[in-house]
Amino acid sequence: MEEAKIGIFGGSGFYKVGENIKEVKMHTPYGPCSSHIFLATIEGKRVAFIPRHGVKHEYPPHKINYRANLWAFKELGVKQIFGPGAAGSLQKHVKPGSFVICDQFVDRTWGRTDTYYEGPVVAHITSDQPYCPFLRKTVYEAAKKIGIDVHPKGTVVVINGPRFSSKAESKWFINQGWEVINMTQYPEAILARELEMCYVNISLITDYDCGLEQDENNTVVKDILKTFNDNLSNLQKLLFSVIKNIDPDRGCSCHNVIEAAKI
Numbered sequence: 001m002e003e004a005k006i007g008i009f010g011g012s013g014f015y016k017v018g019e020n021i022k023e024v025k026m027h028t029p030y031g032p033c034s035s036h037i038f039l040a041t042i043e044g045k046r047v048a049f050i051p052r053h054g055v056k057h058e059y060p061p062h063k064i065n066y067r068a069n070l071w072a073f074k075e076l077g078v079k080q081i082f083g084p085g086a087a088g089s090l091q092k093h094v095k096p097g098s099f100v101i102c103d104q105f106v107d108r109t110w111g112r113t114d115t116y117y118e119g120p121v122v123a124h125i126t127s128d129q130p131y132c133p134f135l136r137k138t139v140y141e142a143a144k145k146i147g148i149d150v151h152p153k154g155t156v157v158v159i160n161g162p163r164f165s166s167k168a169e170s171k172w173f174i175n176q177g178w179e180v181i182n183m184t185q186y187p188e189a190i191l192a193r194e195l196e197m198c199y200v201n202i203s204l205i206t207d208y209d210c211g212l213e214q215d216e217n218n219t220v221v222k223d224i225l226k227t228f229n230d231n232l233s234n235l236q237k238l239l240f241s242v243i244k245n246i247d248p249d250r251g252c253s254c255h256n257v258i259e260a261a262k263i
Helices: 066-076 133-146 167-175 185-194 221-230 232-245
Strands: 006-010 019-024 037-042 045-051 080-089 104-108 155-159 180-182 198-208
Touching: 006 066, 037 066, 037 232, 045 066, 066 185, 080 133, 080 185, 080 221, 080 232, 104 185, 133 198, 133 232, 155 185, 180 198, 185 198, 198 221, 198 232, 221 232
Parallel strands: 006 045, 006 080, 080 198, 104 155, 155 180
Antiparallel strands: 019 037, 037 045, 080 180
16 A cells, blocks of 8 residues: 555645645545545655545534544554644634644543544553644744744634534633634544654634624634635645655654553
């Protein structure tokens, strides 16, 4: 099987970038992936793409087969994963159009299978640093160099969806001091960690969450998607810059976490 050492969760056609694009169907012990895997060459490196919501955005956040997607990346030889995604802002200083390189998450989802270790082998993975510090630093520095409005850290609260938060819920999250709200970061990030792959989130801020609005929040999905799509060129520049200079064979502590977690 063809190998790729870099993985990207794409969306809105982003998986179609690069050269020598090849579509691959993979079978996993956890069922089908969100779509076929798209392999492409970027800056001389082979990169694997999976649109996490499916090619036609047919999977809502709570129905994504996260385990299959991550397993497929691992089978292809992926060592470093970039997980960009649309997100809302919970703080006024985190403005729509900016990027946040999250360093923490708060899980408010339910019913999602979030581990590969369901017995008889049991593991308790550490998640004090759920996002790879090396990739976070690398992406942040590249974004600053390009001129992107970027925040070096932030906590993302992950809600189950597909509905957005009520105003009361939003204000609760805001008062906790969390910066970002999203529906897909859990369990994507922690499953990557269980498989010992480096993972970095890039939150593309599309709007202010409803608890920040003084008046009734009239934000609709088409407005969110427009802001996200307007930022795709910046995201592509950022990822191409990082991929060009990164060494996917670089050793990292993310690659040695599971043995210490096993019972």
